[in-house]
Amino acid sequence: MSDHGATRGIGALTAGNAGEREPGLRPWRDVAAVTRCSGEAPFPPLQPDHLFFNLALMPYATHPRVCARGQAARQQLSAHRLADYLNKTERVELHIVNRAIEPMLDTPGIASVGRDDLLAIYTDEGFHTWMMERFRGHLLKQTGYGLPRTPSLSVARVLALCEAVPATHRAMAIVAAATVTETLITGTLRQAGACDDIYPPVRGMLSEHGADERRHQAAFIRFASEWIPSLSSAERGFLDALLPDLMTAFLAPELPAWRAHLCAVGLDASEADLVICESIDPLEVGVQMMEAARVPRRLFERLGMTCAERFAQQASRWRPP
Numbered sequence: 001m002s003d004h005g006a007t008r009g010i011g012a013l014t015a016g017n018a019g020e021r022e023p024g025l026r027p028w029r030d031v032a033a034v035t036r037c038s039g040e041a042p043f044p045p046l047q048p049d050h051l052f053f054n055l056a057l058m059p060y061a062t063h064p065r066v067c068a069r070g071q072a073a074r075q076q077l078s079a080h081r082l083a084d085y086l087n088k089t090e091r092v093e094l095h096i097v098n099r100a101i102e103p104m105l106d107t108p109g110i111a112s113v114g115r116d117d118l119l120a121i122y123t124d125e126g127f128h129t130w131m132m133e134r135f136r137g138h139l140l141k142q143t144g145y146g147l148p149r150t151p152s153l154s155v156a157r158v159l160a161l162c163e164a165v166p167a168t169h170r171a172m173a174i175v176a177a178a179t180v181t182e183t184l185i186t187g188t189l190r191q192a193g194a195c196d197d198i199y200p201p202v203r204g205m206l207s208e209h210g211a212d213e214r215r216h217q218a219a220f221i222r223f224a225s226e227w228i229p230s231l232s233s234a235e236r237g238f239l240d241a242l243l244p245d246l247m248t249a250f251l252a253p254e255l256p257a258w259r260a261h262l263c264a265v266g267l268d269a270s271e272a273d274l275v276i277c278e279s280i281d282p283l284e285v286g287v288q289m290m291e292a293a294r295v296p297r298r299l300f301e302r303l304g305m306t307c308a309e310r311f312a313q314q315a316s317r318w319r320p321p
Helices: 003-013 071-105 115-143 153-164 167-192 200-230 233-251 255-264 269-279 282-292 294-302 307-316
Strands: none
Touching: 071 115, 071 153, 071 167, 071 200, 071 255, 115 200, 153 167, 153 233, 167 200, 167 233, 167 294, 200 294, 233 282, 233 294, 233 307, 255 269, 282 294, 282 307, 294 307
């Protein structure tokens, strides 16, 4: 989704200001998952060929050493990857986005994203966390797969960057982090469930989440489009230096988690390292990071920032640690 196309949906966030919405857009109370998903979707029997996450996003899952262990190993690996994705998403929503909403509510001079819009996002993010918690419980009951709650390395990296800045800049840093994560997440949501063998409740949950996140993406694009030009040259310089590191921290592969997943399906540590080494092309990772960051890169370029160029350099130089 381009940044131009993404900005069109912001009016759908709010229930008020109907006269300011584009024709055909529906108010937040009619479209948000929190207002529409009153019941629980059915969980049909899990089939042997079902997966929980798109293998196209898991290059190690099609390595010959994994394939030799059969479909059950791939299904288990996909469950681990879904668990990590839910953990990452939950931490983004609670510790980055909703934390950023607080200073955003107090930012003066933002005409295109109102208080109702921001509070709607805050509500959505809380509901998504609740929705995922309910999903974990239903999945365990119906399929026997538990999705453990573990730390997210990428979110920890982002938060560490925000905490390392001077105290006077931390609110700015967390808003920048939320802008990055909310403009990146929609593409992954689309891809994660975008194959026919994904277990239907997973596809449904990701679809509901993705619909909300597309509206959030639009809101953050509009907010940043007014907020960044209002900053002083020193503040814009601070963001220009921080943004590439935030994007890299969020998008770089979480290799320790992937190693743990491979060991969980029976590979030893040296085999897991070999599988990862042979499955990951650093140049391809760089290309994927660039594509995943397409929306924020275009946004920041349009706003006269130089951070996209530095991020491109970081992505092209990515290598396994």
